[in-house]
Amino acid sequence: MSLVASEVTKRFRDVTAVDNLSFTVQEGSLFGFLGPNGAGKTTTMRVVLDIIKPDEGRVTWKGLPFGQMGRGFFGYLPEERGLYPKMRLAEHLEFLGRIHGLDRRKAQLETERWIERFGLGDMRHKRIEELSKGNQQKVQTIGTMLHDPELLILDEPFSGLDPVNTALLKDVLLDAHGRGRTIIFSSHRMDQVEEICEDIVLINKGRLLLHGNLKKIKRSMGRQILRISLEGKEDFWAKIPDLELLNSRSDYQEFRLGEGVDPNEVLAEAMRAGQVLRFELVEPSLDQIFVEKVGAMA
Amino acid sequence: MSMIPVLVKREFTSRVKGTAYILTTLFGVLVFVALSFLPPIMERINQSMNPGQIDLMVYEQDGESGILPYLQEVSETRDGFALRSGSGFSEQEAYQIVLDEGLSGLLLVDGPLYTLVTTDASNVILNDEIESILNMAVSRYNATRLGLSPEDMNSLFGRVDFRVREVSPLSDDGEELDSVAHTQAMVLAYFLLFMIYMALIMYGNMVASGVAEEKSSRIMEVMVSTVKPLELMLGKIIGVGALGLFQFFIWIGTGLLMNTMGKSGFLGGLLGATQPLSTIPLTTILWFGLYFVLGYFFYASIFAAAGALVSRVEEVSQVVTVIMMLLMAGFFAAYISFLNPNGSVAVVTSLIPFTSPMVMFARIVLGNPPMMEVIASVVLLVAALLIVAWISAKIYHIGILMYGKRPSLRQVLRLIRD
Numbered sequence: 001m002s003l004v005a006s007e008v009t010k011r012f013r014d015v016t017a018v019d020n021l022s023f024t025v026q027e028g029s030l031f032g033f034l035g036p037n038g039a040g041k042t043t044t045m046r047v048v049l050d051i052i053k054p055d056e057g058r059v060t061w062k063g064l065p066f067g068q069m070g071r072g073f074f075g076y077l078p079e080e081r082g083l084y085p086k087m088r089l090a091e092h093l094e095f096l097g098r099i100h101g102l103d104r105r106k107a108q109l110e111t112e113r114w115i116e117r118f119g120l121g122d123m124r125h126k127r128i129e130e131l132s133k134g135n136q137q138k139v140q141t142i143g144t145m146l147h148d149p150e151l152l153i154l155d156e157p158f159s160g161l162d163p164v165n166t167a168l169l170k171d172v173l174l175d176a177h178g179r180g181r182t183i184i185f186s187s188h189r190m191d192q193v194e195e196i197c198e199d200i201v202l203i204n205k206g207r208l209l210l211h212g213n214l215k216k217i218k219r220s221m222g223r224q225i226l227r228i229s230l231e232g233k234e235d236f237w238a239k240i241p242d243l244e245l246l247n248s249r250s251d252y253q254e255f256r257l258g259e260g261v262d263p264n265e266v267l268a269e270a271m272r273a274g275q276v277l278r279f280e281l282v283e284p285s286l287d288q289i290f291v292e293k294v295g296a297m298a
Numbered sequence: 299m300s301m302i303p304v305l306v307k308r309e310f311t312s313r314v315k316g317t318a319y320i321l322t323t324l325f326g327v328l329v330f331v332a333l334s335f336l337p338p339i340m341e342r343i344n345q346s347m348n349p350g351q352i353d354l355m356v357y358e359q360d361g362e363s364g365i366l367p368y369l370q371e372v373s374e375t376r377d378g379f380a381l382r383s384g385s386g387f388s389e390q391e392a393y394q395i396v397l398d399e400g401l402s403g404l405l406l407v408d409g410p411l412y413t414l415v416t417t418d419a420s421n422v423i424l425n426d427e428i429e430s431i432l433n434m435a436v437s438r439y440n441a442t443r444l445g446l447s448p449e450d451m452n453s454l455f456g457r458v459d460f461r462v463r464e465v466s467p468l469s470d471d472g473e474e475l476d477s478v479a480h481t482q483a484m485v486l487a488y489f490l491l492f493m494i495y496m497a498l499i500m501y502g503n504m505v506a507s508g509v510a511e512e513k514s515s516r517i518m519e520v521m522v523s524t525v526k527p528l529e530l531m532l533g534k535i536i537g538v539g540a541l542g543l544f545q546f547f548i549w550i551g552t553g554l555l556m557n558t559m560g561k562s563g564f565l566g567g568l569l570g571a572t573q574p575l576s577t578i579p580l581t582t583i584l585w586f587g588l589y590f591v592l593g594y595f596f597y598a599s600i601f602a603a604a605g606a607l608v609s610r611v612e613e614v615s616q617v618v619t620v621i622m623m624l625l626m627a628g629f630f631a632a633y634i635s636f637l638n639p640n641g642s643v644a645v646v647t648s649l650i651p652f653t654s655p656m657v658m659f660a661r662i663v664l665g666n667p668p669m670m671e672v673i674a675s676v677v678l679l680v681a682a683l684l685i686v687a688w689i690s691a692k693i694y695h696i697g698i699l700m701y702g703k704r705p706s707l708r709q710v711l712r713l714i715r716d
Contacts, residue, residue, distance in 0.1 A: 049523045076523045082516025087312050098304045099524050143520070 002027035002182060003048070003151065008057035010043055010206075017043040018054070019206035025184055025199070027062075030177050032197035032214070033186040034286075036294050040206040041186050042079055045153055049076055061151065072101030075144030079155035079186075083140055085129035089120060092128055096143035107146070114142045118168065133160060141169065145176065152176065154185040158192055170196060190286040200286075202293060209293045218283040225282045226255045226263060232274015240269060246288075252278055301525045302533045309508070309537025310544075319541065322500075326549045334556035349427045350378060353401040357384035357392045359408045368435040368442075376431065403428070484636060487663035490586050493546075494656055495629045498593060501542040502601040502625075503618060508534055509605030509694070510614045527695040531687075535598040542594070585662050592676070593655025596683045597621065603690035606697030628653035632660040639665025649675050651682035 003025040010018040017040045025031045035041050046052045048059050050066040061069055083092060090111055097107030115121055118138050128136060137160050145152060157173075158166050173183055174196065187193050193200065193214075200217070202210040210217055226243075229252040237243050242258025243266065257263060263281055270276050284292075313319050356366060366383060373379045384392040384404070393415070396404045402424060403416035412432055414425065441451050509531075512518045521530055604617040631653045635644035639661045648658040648671065658675045661667045 046519075051519070051523050072524075074523075076520060078516070078519040078523075080516040080519060082519065084308075084312065084512075084517055085515055086316065087308075091311075095304070095308050096520075099301055099521070140520075 002062050003059070003184075004061075004063075005044075005048060005059045006057055008044070008047055008054045008059065010040075010047055010052065010054050017206050018047065020057070021203065021206065021208055022057075023201045023208065023211050025182060027182055028177070028180045029182060029199050030173070030197050031182070031184045032193040032200040033184055033203075034190075034193065034200055034290065035186075035203040035209075036290075039204045041203065042155060043206075044203070045076075045078075045155060045184075045186075049074065049153065072147050073149055074151040074153060075100065075147065075149040077141055077144045077152075077154040077157055081137060081140050083128045083136060083143075085127065087128055088125050089128065089131065089139060090115065090124040093139065093143060093146060097146045100147040100149070102147050110146045110148075114146060117172075118142060134162065134165065137161060138165065145172070148176075148179075148181075150181060152181060152183045152185075154183070156187060157185050158187060158189060166192075190290055194286045202290065204294050210289070214286070217289070218286075221284050221289060224257045224263070225284050225288070226257055226266065227252045227278060227280040227282060228255065228266075228270055228276070229253070229278035230270055230274045230276045234273075236269055236273035237266070240266060301529050302536065305525065305530065305533025306537040306540060309534055310540050313504075313538075313541055314544070319545075323545050323548055326545065327552050330549050330552040331556060333553070347423060349421075349424045351380070351402075352378060352424065352427065353380045353382070353399075354403055354405055354428065355382045355384050355392055355396055355401055356405045356407060357387075357389060359389070359406055363407050363409070365407060365435060365439055368439045369431070371438065372431050372435045379431065405432075483663055486582070487660050488636065490582075490663070491629070491632050491656055491660055494586075494590055494593060494659065495625065497542055497546070497590065498597050498625055498655075499622065501538050501594065502597050502621065503614070504538045504541070505534055505598045506601040506605035506618050507611055507614045508538065509602050510608050510611045513606070513608070514610050522695075528687075528691040531599070531602050531691055531694050535595065535602060539591075539594055539598065582663055585659055588676070589655040589659040592679050592683060596651060596655070596679065596686060597625065599683070599687045599690040603693040603697070606690075606694045624652045628656040632656040635660045636664065640667065645671065649678055651679045654679050 005024070006022050008018055008021045009016065019040075021040075021044065033041055033045070043052070047054045048066070050059075059066055061073075084095075087095065093111040093114065094104075094107045097110055098104065102110065115124055120135065120138065123131060123135065128139065131139065141154075141157060144154065152173075157169060161169060170192075173185075177183055197214055199212060200210065200214050201208065225246070228237075234253070237245065237253075237255065240261065242261050244256045244258065245253060246256050247254035255266075257266075267276070267279055270279065356369060358366065370381055373381045382401075384395075387395065389406075392404055395401070396415070397417070403414050405428070406413040406415060414428055416424070418424070437455070438451065446454075512521065525533075600621055601618060604621060605614060607617055608614055628647070631643060631647035635641070635648070635657050638644060644657060644661055644665070645667075647653040648661050648667070654675045658667070658672065662672065
C-alpha cells in the first residue's frame with residue numbers, strides 16, 4: 001500500500017468538488033483515474049500533490065504526508081499544459097530537471113537521453129513557442145519524468161498525441177512500470193485505460209463510484225454481455241424476456257442478459273431463427289461500465 | 299536545498315537575451331552618452347540666449363532729453379553694445395541708416411516713452427536686453443536728478459551679502475553652507491531619486507507581468523507542485539532585480555567611462571568639465587544602495603501579488619495602476635522634500651514605507667536628518683517589507699491557481715485571512 005487518500009473533502013465556496021473520497025494505489029501499479037468532465041479529477045490530483053489543501057482528510061505516500069517527501073519523488077503533468085514560451089527546448093528540459101532536484105550534470109545528461117528517445121534532436125535549440133502543440137506536449141511529458149520519479153501523476157497524457165506518439169508514450173509508461181514506478185493517469189479513452197491499467201478508481205461529482213482491480217470489477221459487474229451474429233430472422237430475441245438489446249452493429253448485435261436467462265436457451269432460439277455466425281459471451285467493456293455507473297448517478 | 303538559485307538563473311538568462319531588455323539597455327547607454335555631452339550643449343544654448351552684438355541708434359524726438367549720456371555710460375560697461383546718436387538726422391533718415399547698415403534697431407525717445415523700432419521684433423532676447431540697459435540708464439539719470447551719488451546708488455540697489463550657516467549640536471560654531479555644493483548635491487540627489495523611481499516602476503512592472511505570464515502560460519501548476527510559492531516569488535523578484543542591477547552597472551559604467559574620457563583629454567574639449575559622478579560621496583552611494591534594495595523588495599512583492607491576481611498579461615496594467623500611484627506620490631513627496639528636507643511633509647513621508655525609500659534618501663543627501671528618524675525609517679521599511687512579502691506570498695499562493703474573473707478586494711482580504 002503506498003498512496004493512501006483517506007476521506008478527502010474539498011469545497012470551493014458552495015461547491016463540493018471532492019466529497020469524502022478514499023482510495024489506495026498500490027506501489028508499482030498502473031492506475032487509471034476515471035470520471036466524466038467535472039467529476040473532480042483535477043482537484044483530487046491537486047490535493048494529492050499538496051498544491052491545494054483539503055478541507056478534510058489526508059493523503060499519504062508510504063505512510064508519510066506528501067509535504068515531507070521532498071521534491072523530485074513525483075512528476076506531474078497537469079491537464080492544462082504550460083511551458084515558458086520563450087525558453088529553448090533543451091534549456092527548458094534542463095530547468096525542469098533542476099527544479100525536480102537533479103544537479104546540473106544529471107539534468108543535462110537526462111535531457112539528452114530523452115530528446116533522443118522522443119526524436120526531438122533537431123529542435124533542441126528552438127523556442128517552445130515555435131514548436132507544434134504535439135511537440136510541446138512531448139516536452140512537458142518528458143519534463144515530468146526526466147528525474148525518474150517514484151510516482152507519476154499524469155492528467156490526460158494521451159490527449160493531443162498522434163497514434164505514433166501515443167504508442168511511444170505507452171511504451172515509456174510501461175517501461176517505467178517495469179522498473180517498479182507507480183503511475184496514476186486519467187483518461188477519457190476507456191480503451192487505453194483497459195489496455196494498460198490494472199487498477200482503477202471511478203469518481204463522479206466528487207464521490208467514489210468504483211475502486212479496485214479492473215478485472216475483478218468487470219467480473220463483479222455480474223451481468224454478462226452477449227454478442228450474436230446470424231443470417232436469418234434477426235428479431236428472434238424479442239420472444240425472450242429479460243434480453244435487452246444494447247447495440248445493433250453491422251457485424252453483430254449486443255445484448256445484456258437479464259437475471260436468470262440461460263445463454264444456452266438464447267443460443268437454441270437463435271439457431272432456430274437462422275445460421276449462427278457468432279455467439280460470444282463477453283465481459284462488459286469499461287466504456288459500458290462507465291456509462292452505466294455515471295448514468296445511474298445522474 | 300532551496301530552488302531559488304535555479305529560479306533566479308532561469309529568470310535572468312531567459313530575459314537577458316530578450317529584445318525588450320537589450321533595447322532598453324541600449325537606450326539607457328545612449329542617454330548616458332548624451333548626458334556627458336550635456337555641458338557643451340548647455341553652453342551652446344547659453345550662447346544662443348546671449349543677444350550678441352547690439353548696435354542701437356537713439357533718436358530723441360523733441361530735442362535733448364538728457365538720457366543719452368547715461369545710456370552712453372551704461373553701454374560702456376557692457377561688451378558688444380554700440381550706441382549712436384541720431385541727432386542731426388531727421389527721423390526718416392535715421393530709419394534709413396538702421397535699414398542700410400543693418401543695425402539692431404532705432405530707439406525713439408519721446409519724453410517718458412521709449413519705443414524700439416526694429417526689423418526683428420520677435421527677438422525677445424534683444425528686446426529684453428535693451429529694456430534692461432534702458433532701465434539702468436533711466437535709474438542713474440533719475441538718481442542724478444535727485445542728487446544721489448554713485449555710492450548712494452550702490453547702497454540702494456546693490457545685492458545684500460547673504461550667507462547661510464547651519465548649527466548642529468555637534469559643531470556649535472555652525473558650518474557655512476556652500477551654495478554651489480548644495481546645488482550640486484540637489485542635482486545629484488534628483489538624478490538618483492529619478493533612478494530609484496524609474497527602476498521601481500520598470501522592474502516592478504516586469505515582476506507583475508512575469509507572474510501573469512506564468513499564469514497565462516499555465517506553467518504555474520507544474521511550478522507550484524515542486525516549488526514553494528514563497529521561493530517562486532523570491533526567485534522572480536531576485537531574478538528581475540539582478541537584471542535591473544546588471545542594467546544599472548552597464549549604464550553607470552558608461553557614465554564613468556565617458557567621464558574619464560572627458561578628463562583624460564580624449565574627449566575633454568568636447569565634453570567640458572563633467573564631474574558629477576566622481577564627486578559622489580561614498581555614503582550617498584551606500585544610502586542609495588540600501589534604499590534602492592529595500593524599496594525594490596517592498597514594491598516588487600506588491601507587484602508580484604498584483605500579477606498573481608490576474609489571469610492574462612493584458613490585465614496587468616489595470617491592477618498595477620494603484621501601485622504606480624503610490625510610487626508617484628512618493629516621487630512628489632520627495633520632490634517637495636527637496637525644497638525643505640526637514641519640513642513636516644518630508645518627515646512624515648520619510649517614515650511611511652510606501653514613500654520612505656525615495657523621501658528619506660532625498661533627505662539624507664540634502665538635509666542631514668536626525669539619526670533617530672533615519673533608523674526609524676529603515677526599521678519601519680524592513681518591518682513593512684516582511685509583512686508585505688508574507689501577505690503577497692499568500693495572495694501569490696492562492697492567486698496563481700485562480701483563473702477567470704479577477705477577485706474583488708473583499709475576496710482578496712478573505713483569502714489573506716484564511
